[in-house]
Amino acid sequence: MKRIQLSKLFTDFFHSEKTGGIVLIVCTVLSILIANSTFGETYLHFWHQSIGFNVGSIDMHHPVEYWVNDGLMAIFFLMIGLEIERELYAGELSNVRNALLPVIAAMGGMLTPALFHFLWNHGTTEQAGIGIPMATDIAFALGILSLLGNRVPASLKIFLAALAIIDDLGAIIVIAVFYTEGFSLAYFGSAMGIFTLLIIFNRLRINYLIVYLIPGVFMWYFMLKSGVHATISGILLAFAIPFGDGSEKSISYKLQHFLHKPVAFFILPVFALANTGIVFEPGWQKGFGTKNTLGIMSGLILGKPIGIFLFCYAAVKTKICRLPSELSWKHITGAGMLAGIGFTMSIFITLLAFNDATTIVNAKIAVLSASVIAGAAGFLYLKAITPGLPDSSRPRG
Template sequence: MWLFNQLRRLFASDQSSSLLLLLFTILALVIANSGLGGEYHAFWHVHWLDLSLEEWVNDGLMAIFFLLIGLELKRELYVGELSNLNDALLPTVAAIGGMLTPALIFWTFNHGTEYQSGIGIPMATDIAFAIGVLSVLGSRVPVALKVFLVAFAVIDDLGAAIVIAVFYTSSISLAYLLAALAVIACLLLLNRWQVRFMVPYILGGVMVWWLTLQSGVHPTVAGVALAFTIPFSSEDQDSLSHKLEHALYLPVAFLILPIFAFANTGLAIDMRSLQDMFSHSNSIGIIAGLLIGKPVGIALAAWLAVKAGLCKLPSSLRWGHIIGAGILGGIGFTMSIFITNLAYVGEEEIIHISKMAILAGSLFSGVIGWWWLKIVLPPKTLTT
């Protein structure tokens, strides 16, 4: 019983999922820079059912991650911090600023070049890592700061999903897309008819994923769409949406995201690649977008919204806290890597440099964000 309780406490910890993600990233880097590097890359290019293992991870498993994001977003919209317009405005405005400013910085460095399609790379925030860093500071962190960070990060992910759907779709098969929309419409009817069995929604979700994959729209978008067809009740913790969200949390945090990190961060690092990273307009745009654009965009947008009277800063928060959350917002990692793969399909060299820039920008953001909050947070717990 003691062991079970310890394991449950371990898996419930935000730090644990973040540390596991970091561990698999380091493991991938070590293997890729060892004598097993060739075998590592060859393994992920093994094909099964017309897709490589890497594609199964990025197109298949990550659709489940987006399903969880969609379920979390729906819960926040119905009963969470985004359900009340006044409460939702601050993180929403902050998230918009935190997406547009990094994009503008990247565009400044890469407008008119062959790398401008990477504009979406520095726009997103990695919730797992950002919350993990915040949790290291323990009870010193105001609850309102955690809520603010989670809220704008969830909106960030929704923005990333929209960017993927709109800007990273090269060609569309209208027949497959209409078929996917028809299945979604059927699932919405099942919801309206109060069908409370999980099986038809899961089977329908698999169909939507496959049809979306064939349509040319990235299939992870199907995960978000599926989330909004599943029955939700603000008064019933046993609703299908609640059950599925709880069921997916551990597999996503402790299996899917580590596998994604392991499959996508095996970068061969040498002096030439490091020199390229710090001299390439693409990587400079990514690092500057994450490290400067994120905190500036988040804090400035929030400050302007408060000064304009659109919303209020929670009483337990100070602007130093918002700046710290903005710095942690520069931890792009999962979503930034994901968008990189879509922005530069088949361009291995630029993908390599971009991922190195993402790792560097995310690492700097995490360390600086932790240091900043360690200074500005009071030594005692804030309970409001």
């Protein structure tokens, strides 16, 4: 059986996410430890202190945490957008038959967890958290999978990466549609006007990155003021930048390759440090009994693997798509478990969904707990079904 070979860019991406996942774990643990130490108050105050500048009548003073979540994360979404674009034009998603399975898997992995949360929280104020268990953290999921080395097929790595990327796209749509406050048509129209201009530049084959990045900053500002979350501008900018032939000479490739390390080793770690400084007050365990926590944890731990498996099984049995030759249903189950690692996107949606501090803390604890359980379960399960496998091939079965 011919083994699937991983492209150079995918391999670079996979190893970047692998190491980035380890860094995220370290930063998360460090943030929690500091927040609960004698330096906790100073640490939390740092993220809440205001910094910025004035440009004429425009006041751009915001808390450090705000700059991280609305500024730096826009760059993270830019890279995600470039990865989605690459997959659509030249990757696994460029072939409809290959793309269908992870697309359908992602649908199951978003709708089923959302249903779990809805069943627990419908009619309550916590219903706004329905989007929290829908997300999959690419860095953590691929990081855990990488610990298995060549025990798992290359096609499973591609399947999980494509699934997580589509999952992120779904989460982005959810953010844009459901987590918009104080919508301003004027500012939104200005942002979309810039996006249209960038698309025209694209069609005119203007291949100077600076021509896209400078207007992209203004698009970010107008999107920020529009009420639609500013990070959406990162996705729009990614699709405006010319993909070209996808070679190493294209500006899309160069920017994506350049962003891998800053995102993996600076932006996401800073996001983790800024948003996981959870103070465990006396009685914090009671938060596990809330319906919102139960909805988040059941959605990530149970909803993800159940939804991914059932949607994939139905699609294959109805011959809508086929299971890659290297993969078995056990692999799909294991990938579904790892997809239950929410972390970055889940915490991000938590911050958009709620304003109450206690609810946010409980939701973060739920996301972290569920992600640990899902990651450990997925790792142990995949390790158990591929004992002592010396290479990346695995018979179907």
